[in-house]
Amino acid sequence: xxxxxxxxxxxxxxxxxxxxxxxxxxxxxxxxxxxxxxxxxxxxxxxxxxxxxxxxxxxxxxxxxxxxxxxxxxxxxxxxxxxxxxxxxxxxxxxxxxxxxxxxxxxxxxxxxxxxxxxxxxxxxxxxxxxxxxxxxxxxxxxxxxxxxxxxxxxxxxxxxxxxxxxxxxxxxxxxxxxxxxxxxxxxxxxxxxxxxxxxxxxxxxxxxxxxxxxxxxxxxxxxxxxxxxxxxxxxxxxxxxxxxxxxxxxxxxxxxxxxxx
Numbered sequence: 001x002x003x004x005x006x007x008x009x010x011x012x013x014x015x016x017x018x019x020x021x022x023x024x025x026x027x028x029x030x031x032x033x034x035x036x037x038x039x040x041x042x043x044x045x046x047x048x049x050x051x052x053x054x055x056x057x058x059x060x061x062x063x064x065x066x067x068x069x070x071x072x073x074x075x076x077x078x079x080x081x082x083x084x085x086x087x088x089x090x091x092x093x094x095x096x097x098x099x100x101x102x103x104x105x106x107x108x109x110x111x112x113x114x115x116x117x118x119x120x121x122x123x124x125x126x127x128x129x130x131x132x133x134x135x136x137x138x139x140x141x142x143x144x145x146x147x148x149x150x151x152x153x154x155x156x157x158x159x160x161x162x163x164x165x166x167x168x169x170x171x172x173x174x175x176x177x178x179x180x181x182x183x184x185x186x187x188x189x190x191x192x193x194x195x196x197x198x199x200x201x202x203x204x205x206x207x208x209x210x211x212x213x214x215x216x217x218x219x220x221x222x223x224x225x226x227x228x229x230x231x232x233x234x235x236x237x238x239x240x241x242x243x244x245x246x247x248x249x250x251x252x253x254x255x256x257x258x259x260x261x262x
Contacts, residue, residue: 032240034066034247036090039125039154040118041067041246044096044111046132046160047104051097053131057239058093066243067091073117075099075110080117091247094118104133108140115141115150127155127246131233132195135161142178143170157242159183160193160232162200168207178212179252181245183238185220185227195229216245218256 045053051072062069068089074081075098096114098107118126130138135158142153153175160183184201185193192198198219205217218241220227226235245252 032064032066032243034091034243035249037247038090038092039127040070040092040094040123040151041127041129042094042096042114042118044107044128044130044134044137045101046130046134048101049097049131049134050101051095053134053233054095054129057233058095060236060239061091061093061243066239066247067093069093069095071095071121072097073114075107075114078113080113082117082121104137105140107137109145111137111141112145112147112150115147118151119149124151125154126151127157128153129157129242129246130159130161132160132229135159136163136167139163139167139174140170142175143167143173146175153178155179155181155246157181157183157245158204159238159242160185160196160229161204162196163204163207168204171208172211174208174211176211176213179245180208180212180215181218181242181252182215183218183220183232183241185222185229185232187222187224187227193227193229193232194224214252216252216254216256221257221259 043054043058058069061067068091069085070088070092071085072083072095074083075096077099098110100106128138130136138156139158142156146153156178158180182201182205184196184198186198187194201217205215209215220232220235220238225231226237232238
């Protein structure tokens with residue numbers, strides 16, 4: 001039975017190390033606060049995305065009083081249902097989930113349903129956050145399907161995303177008062193997050209800059225544990241970068257390099 005005891009001890013050591021590593025990461029939120037507003041922030045996951053995509057980020061922001069987990073919107077073929085999280089407060093955070101998360105072109109059209117539901121709920125201004133193809137969904141909604149009666153889009157966070165030539169050619173149709181944050185990962189010395197390269201990120205910034213109020217481009221440097229494509233929305237430093245952009249009025253222009261410290 002000595003081998004079993006050794007395995008158990010090894011697992012306990014690994015669990016303790018991982019727990020310590022995660023506790024250290026949570027210190028990102030220590031003494032971190034942002035102004036509180038009534039503008040709702042809408043999160044749209046990427047291809048095949050579900051609650052895991054943005055649920056943990058929203059949960060962390062709620063737990064540390066950066067925002068308030070407000071509602072989850074479930075998007076059906078021709079309607080939207082609302083799950084109330086039972087919380088009300090400032091910086092409301094809304095998670096959007098699709099019955100069919102594998103058709104970005106259809107999902108972009110369905111964003112009209114989402115916006116109509118938000119308007120019905122009394123929301124007149126929104127921030128929009130998209131990861132991977134979730135950002136493409138938001139972008140296509142803004143440039144192709146947005147209606148003047150929809151809630152006004154103030155800020156757009158696009159991260160871990162690239163755009164087709166056809167999409168960037170639609171940039172002039174973005175809301176001209178929109179503020180954009182363009183985030184991408186860079187693993188070690190590679191050119192990107194092992195899914196999206198840095199050249200694509202820079203091209204998007206150049207394409208939209210003439211047509212919007214501001215663009216902040218952020219490169220998150222680190223290891224696969226924090227800068228890989230699907231790990232960016234589980235990276236607490238990215239939480240902080242997004243929260244600062246969404247909820248503060250500091251300088252939102254320019255290029256920013258962020259180095260993970262873990």
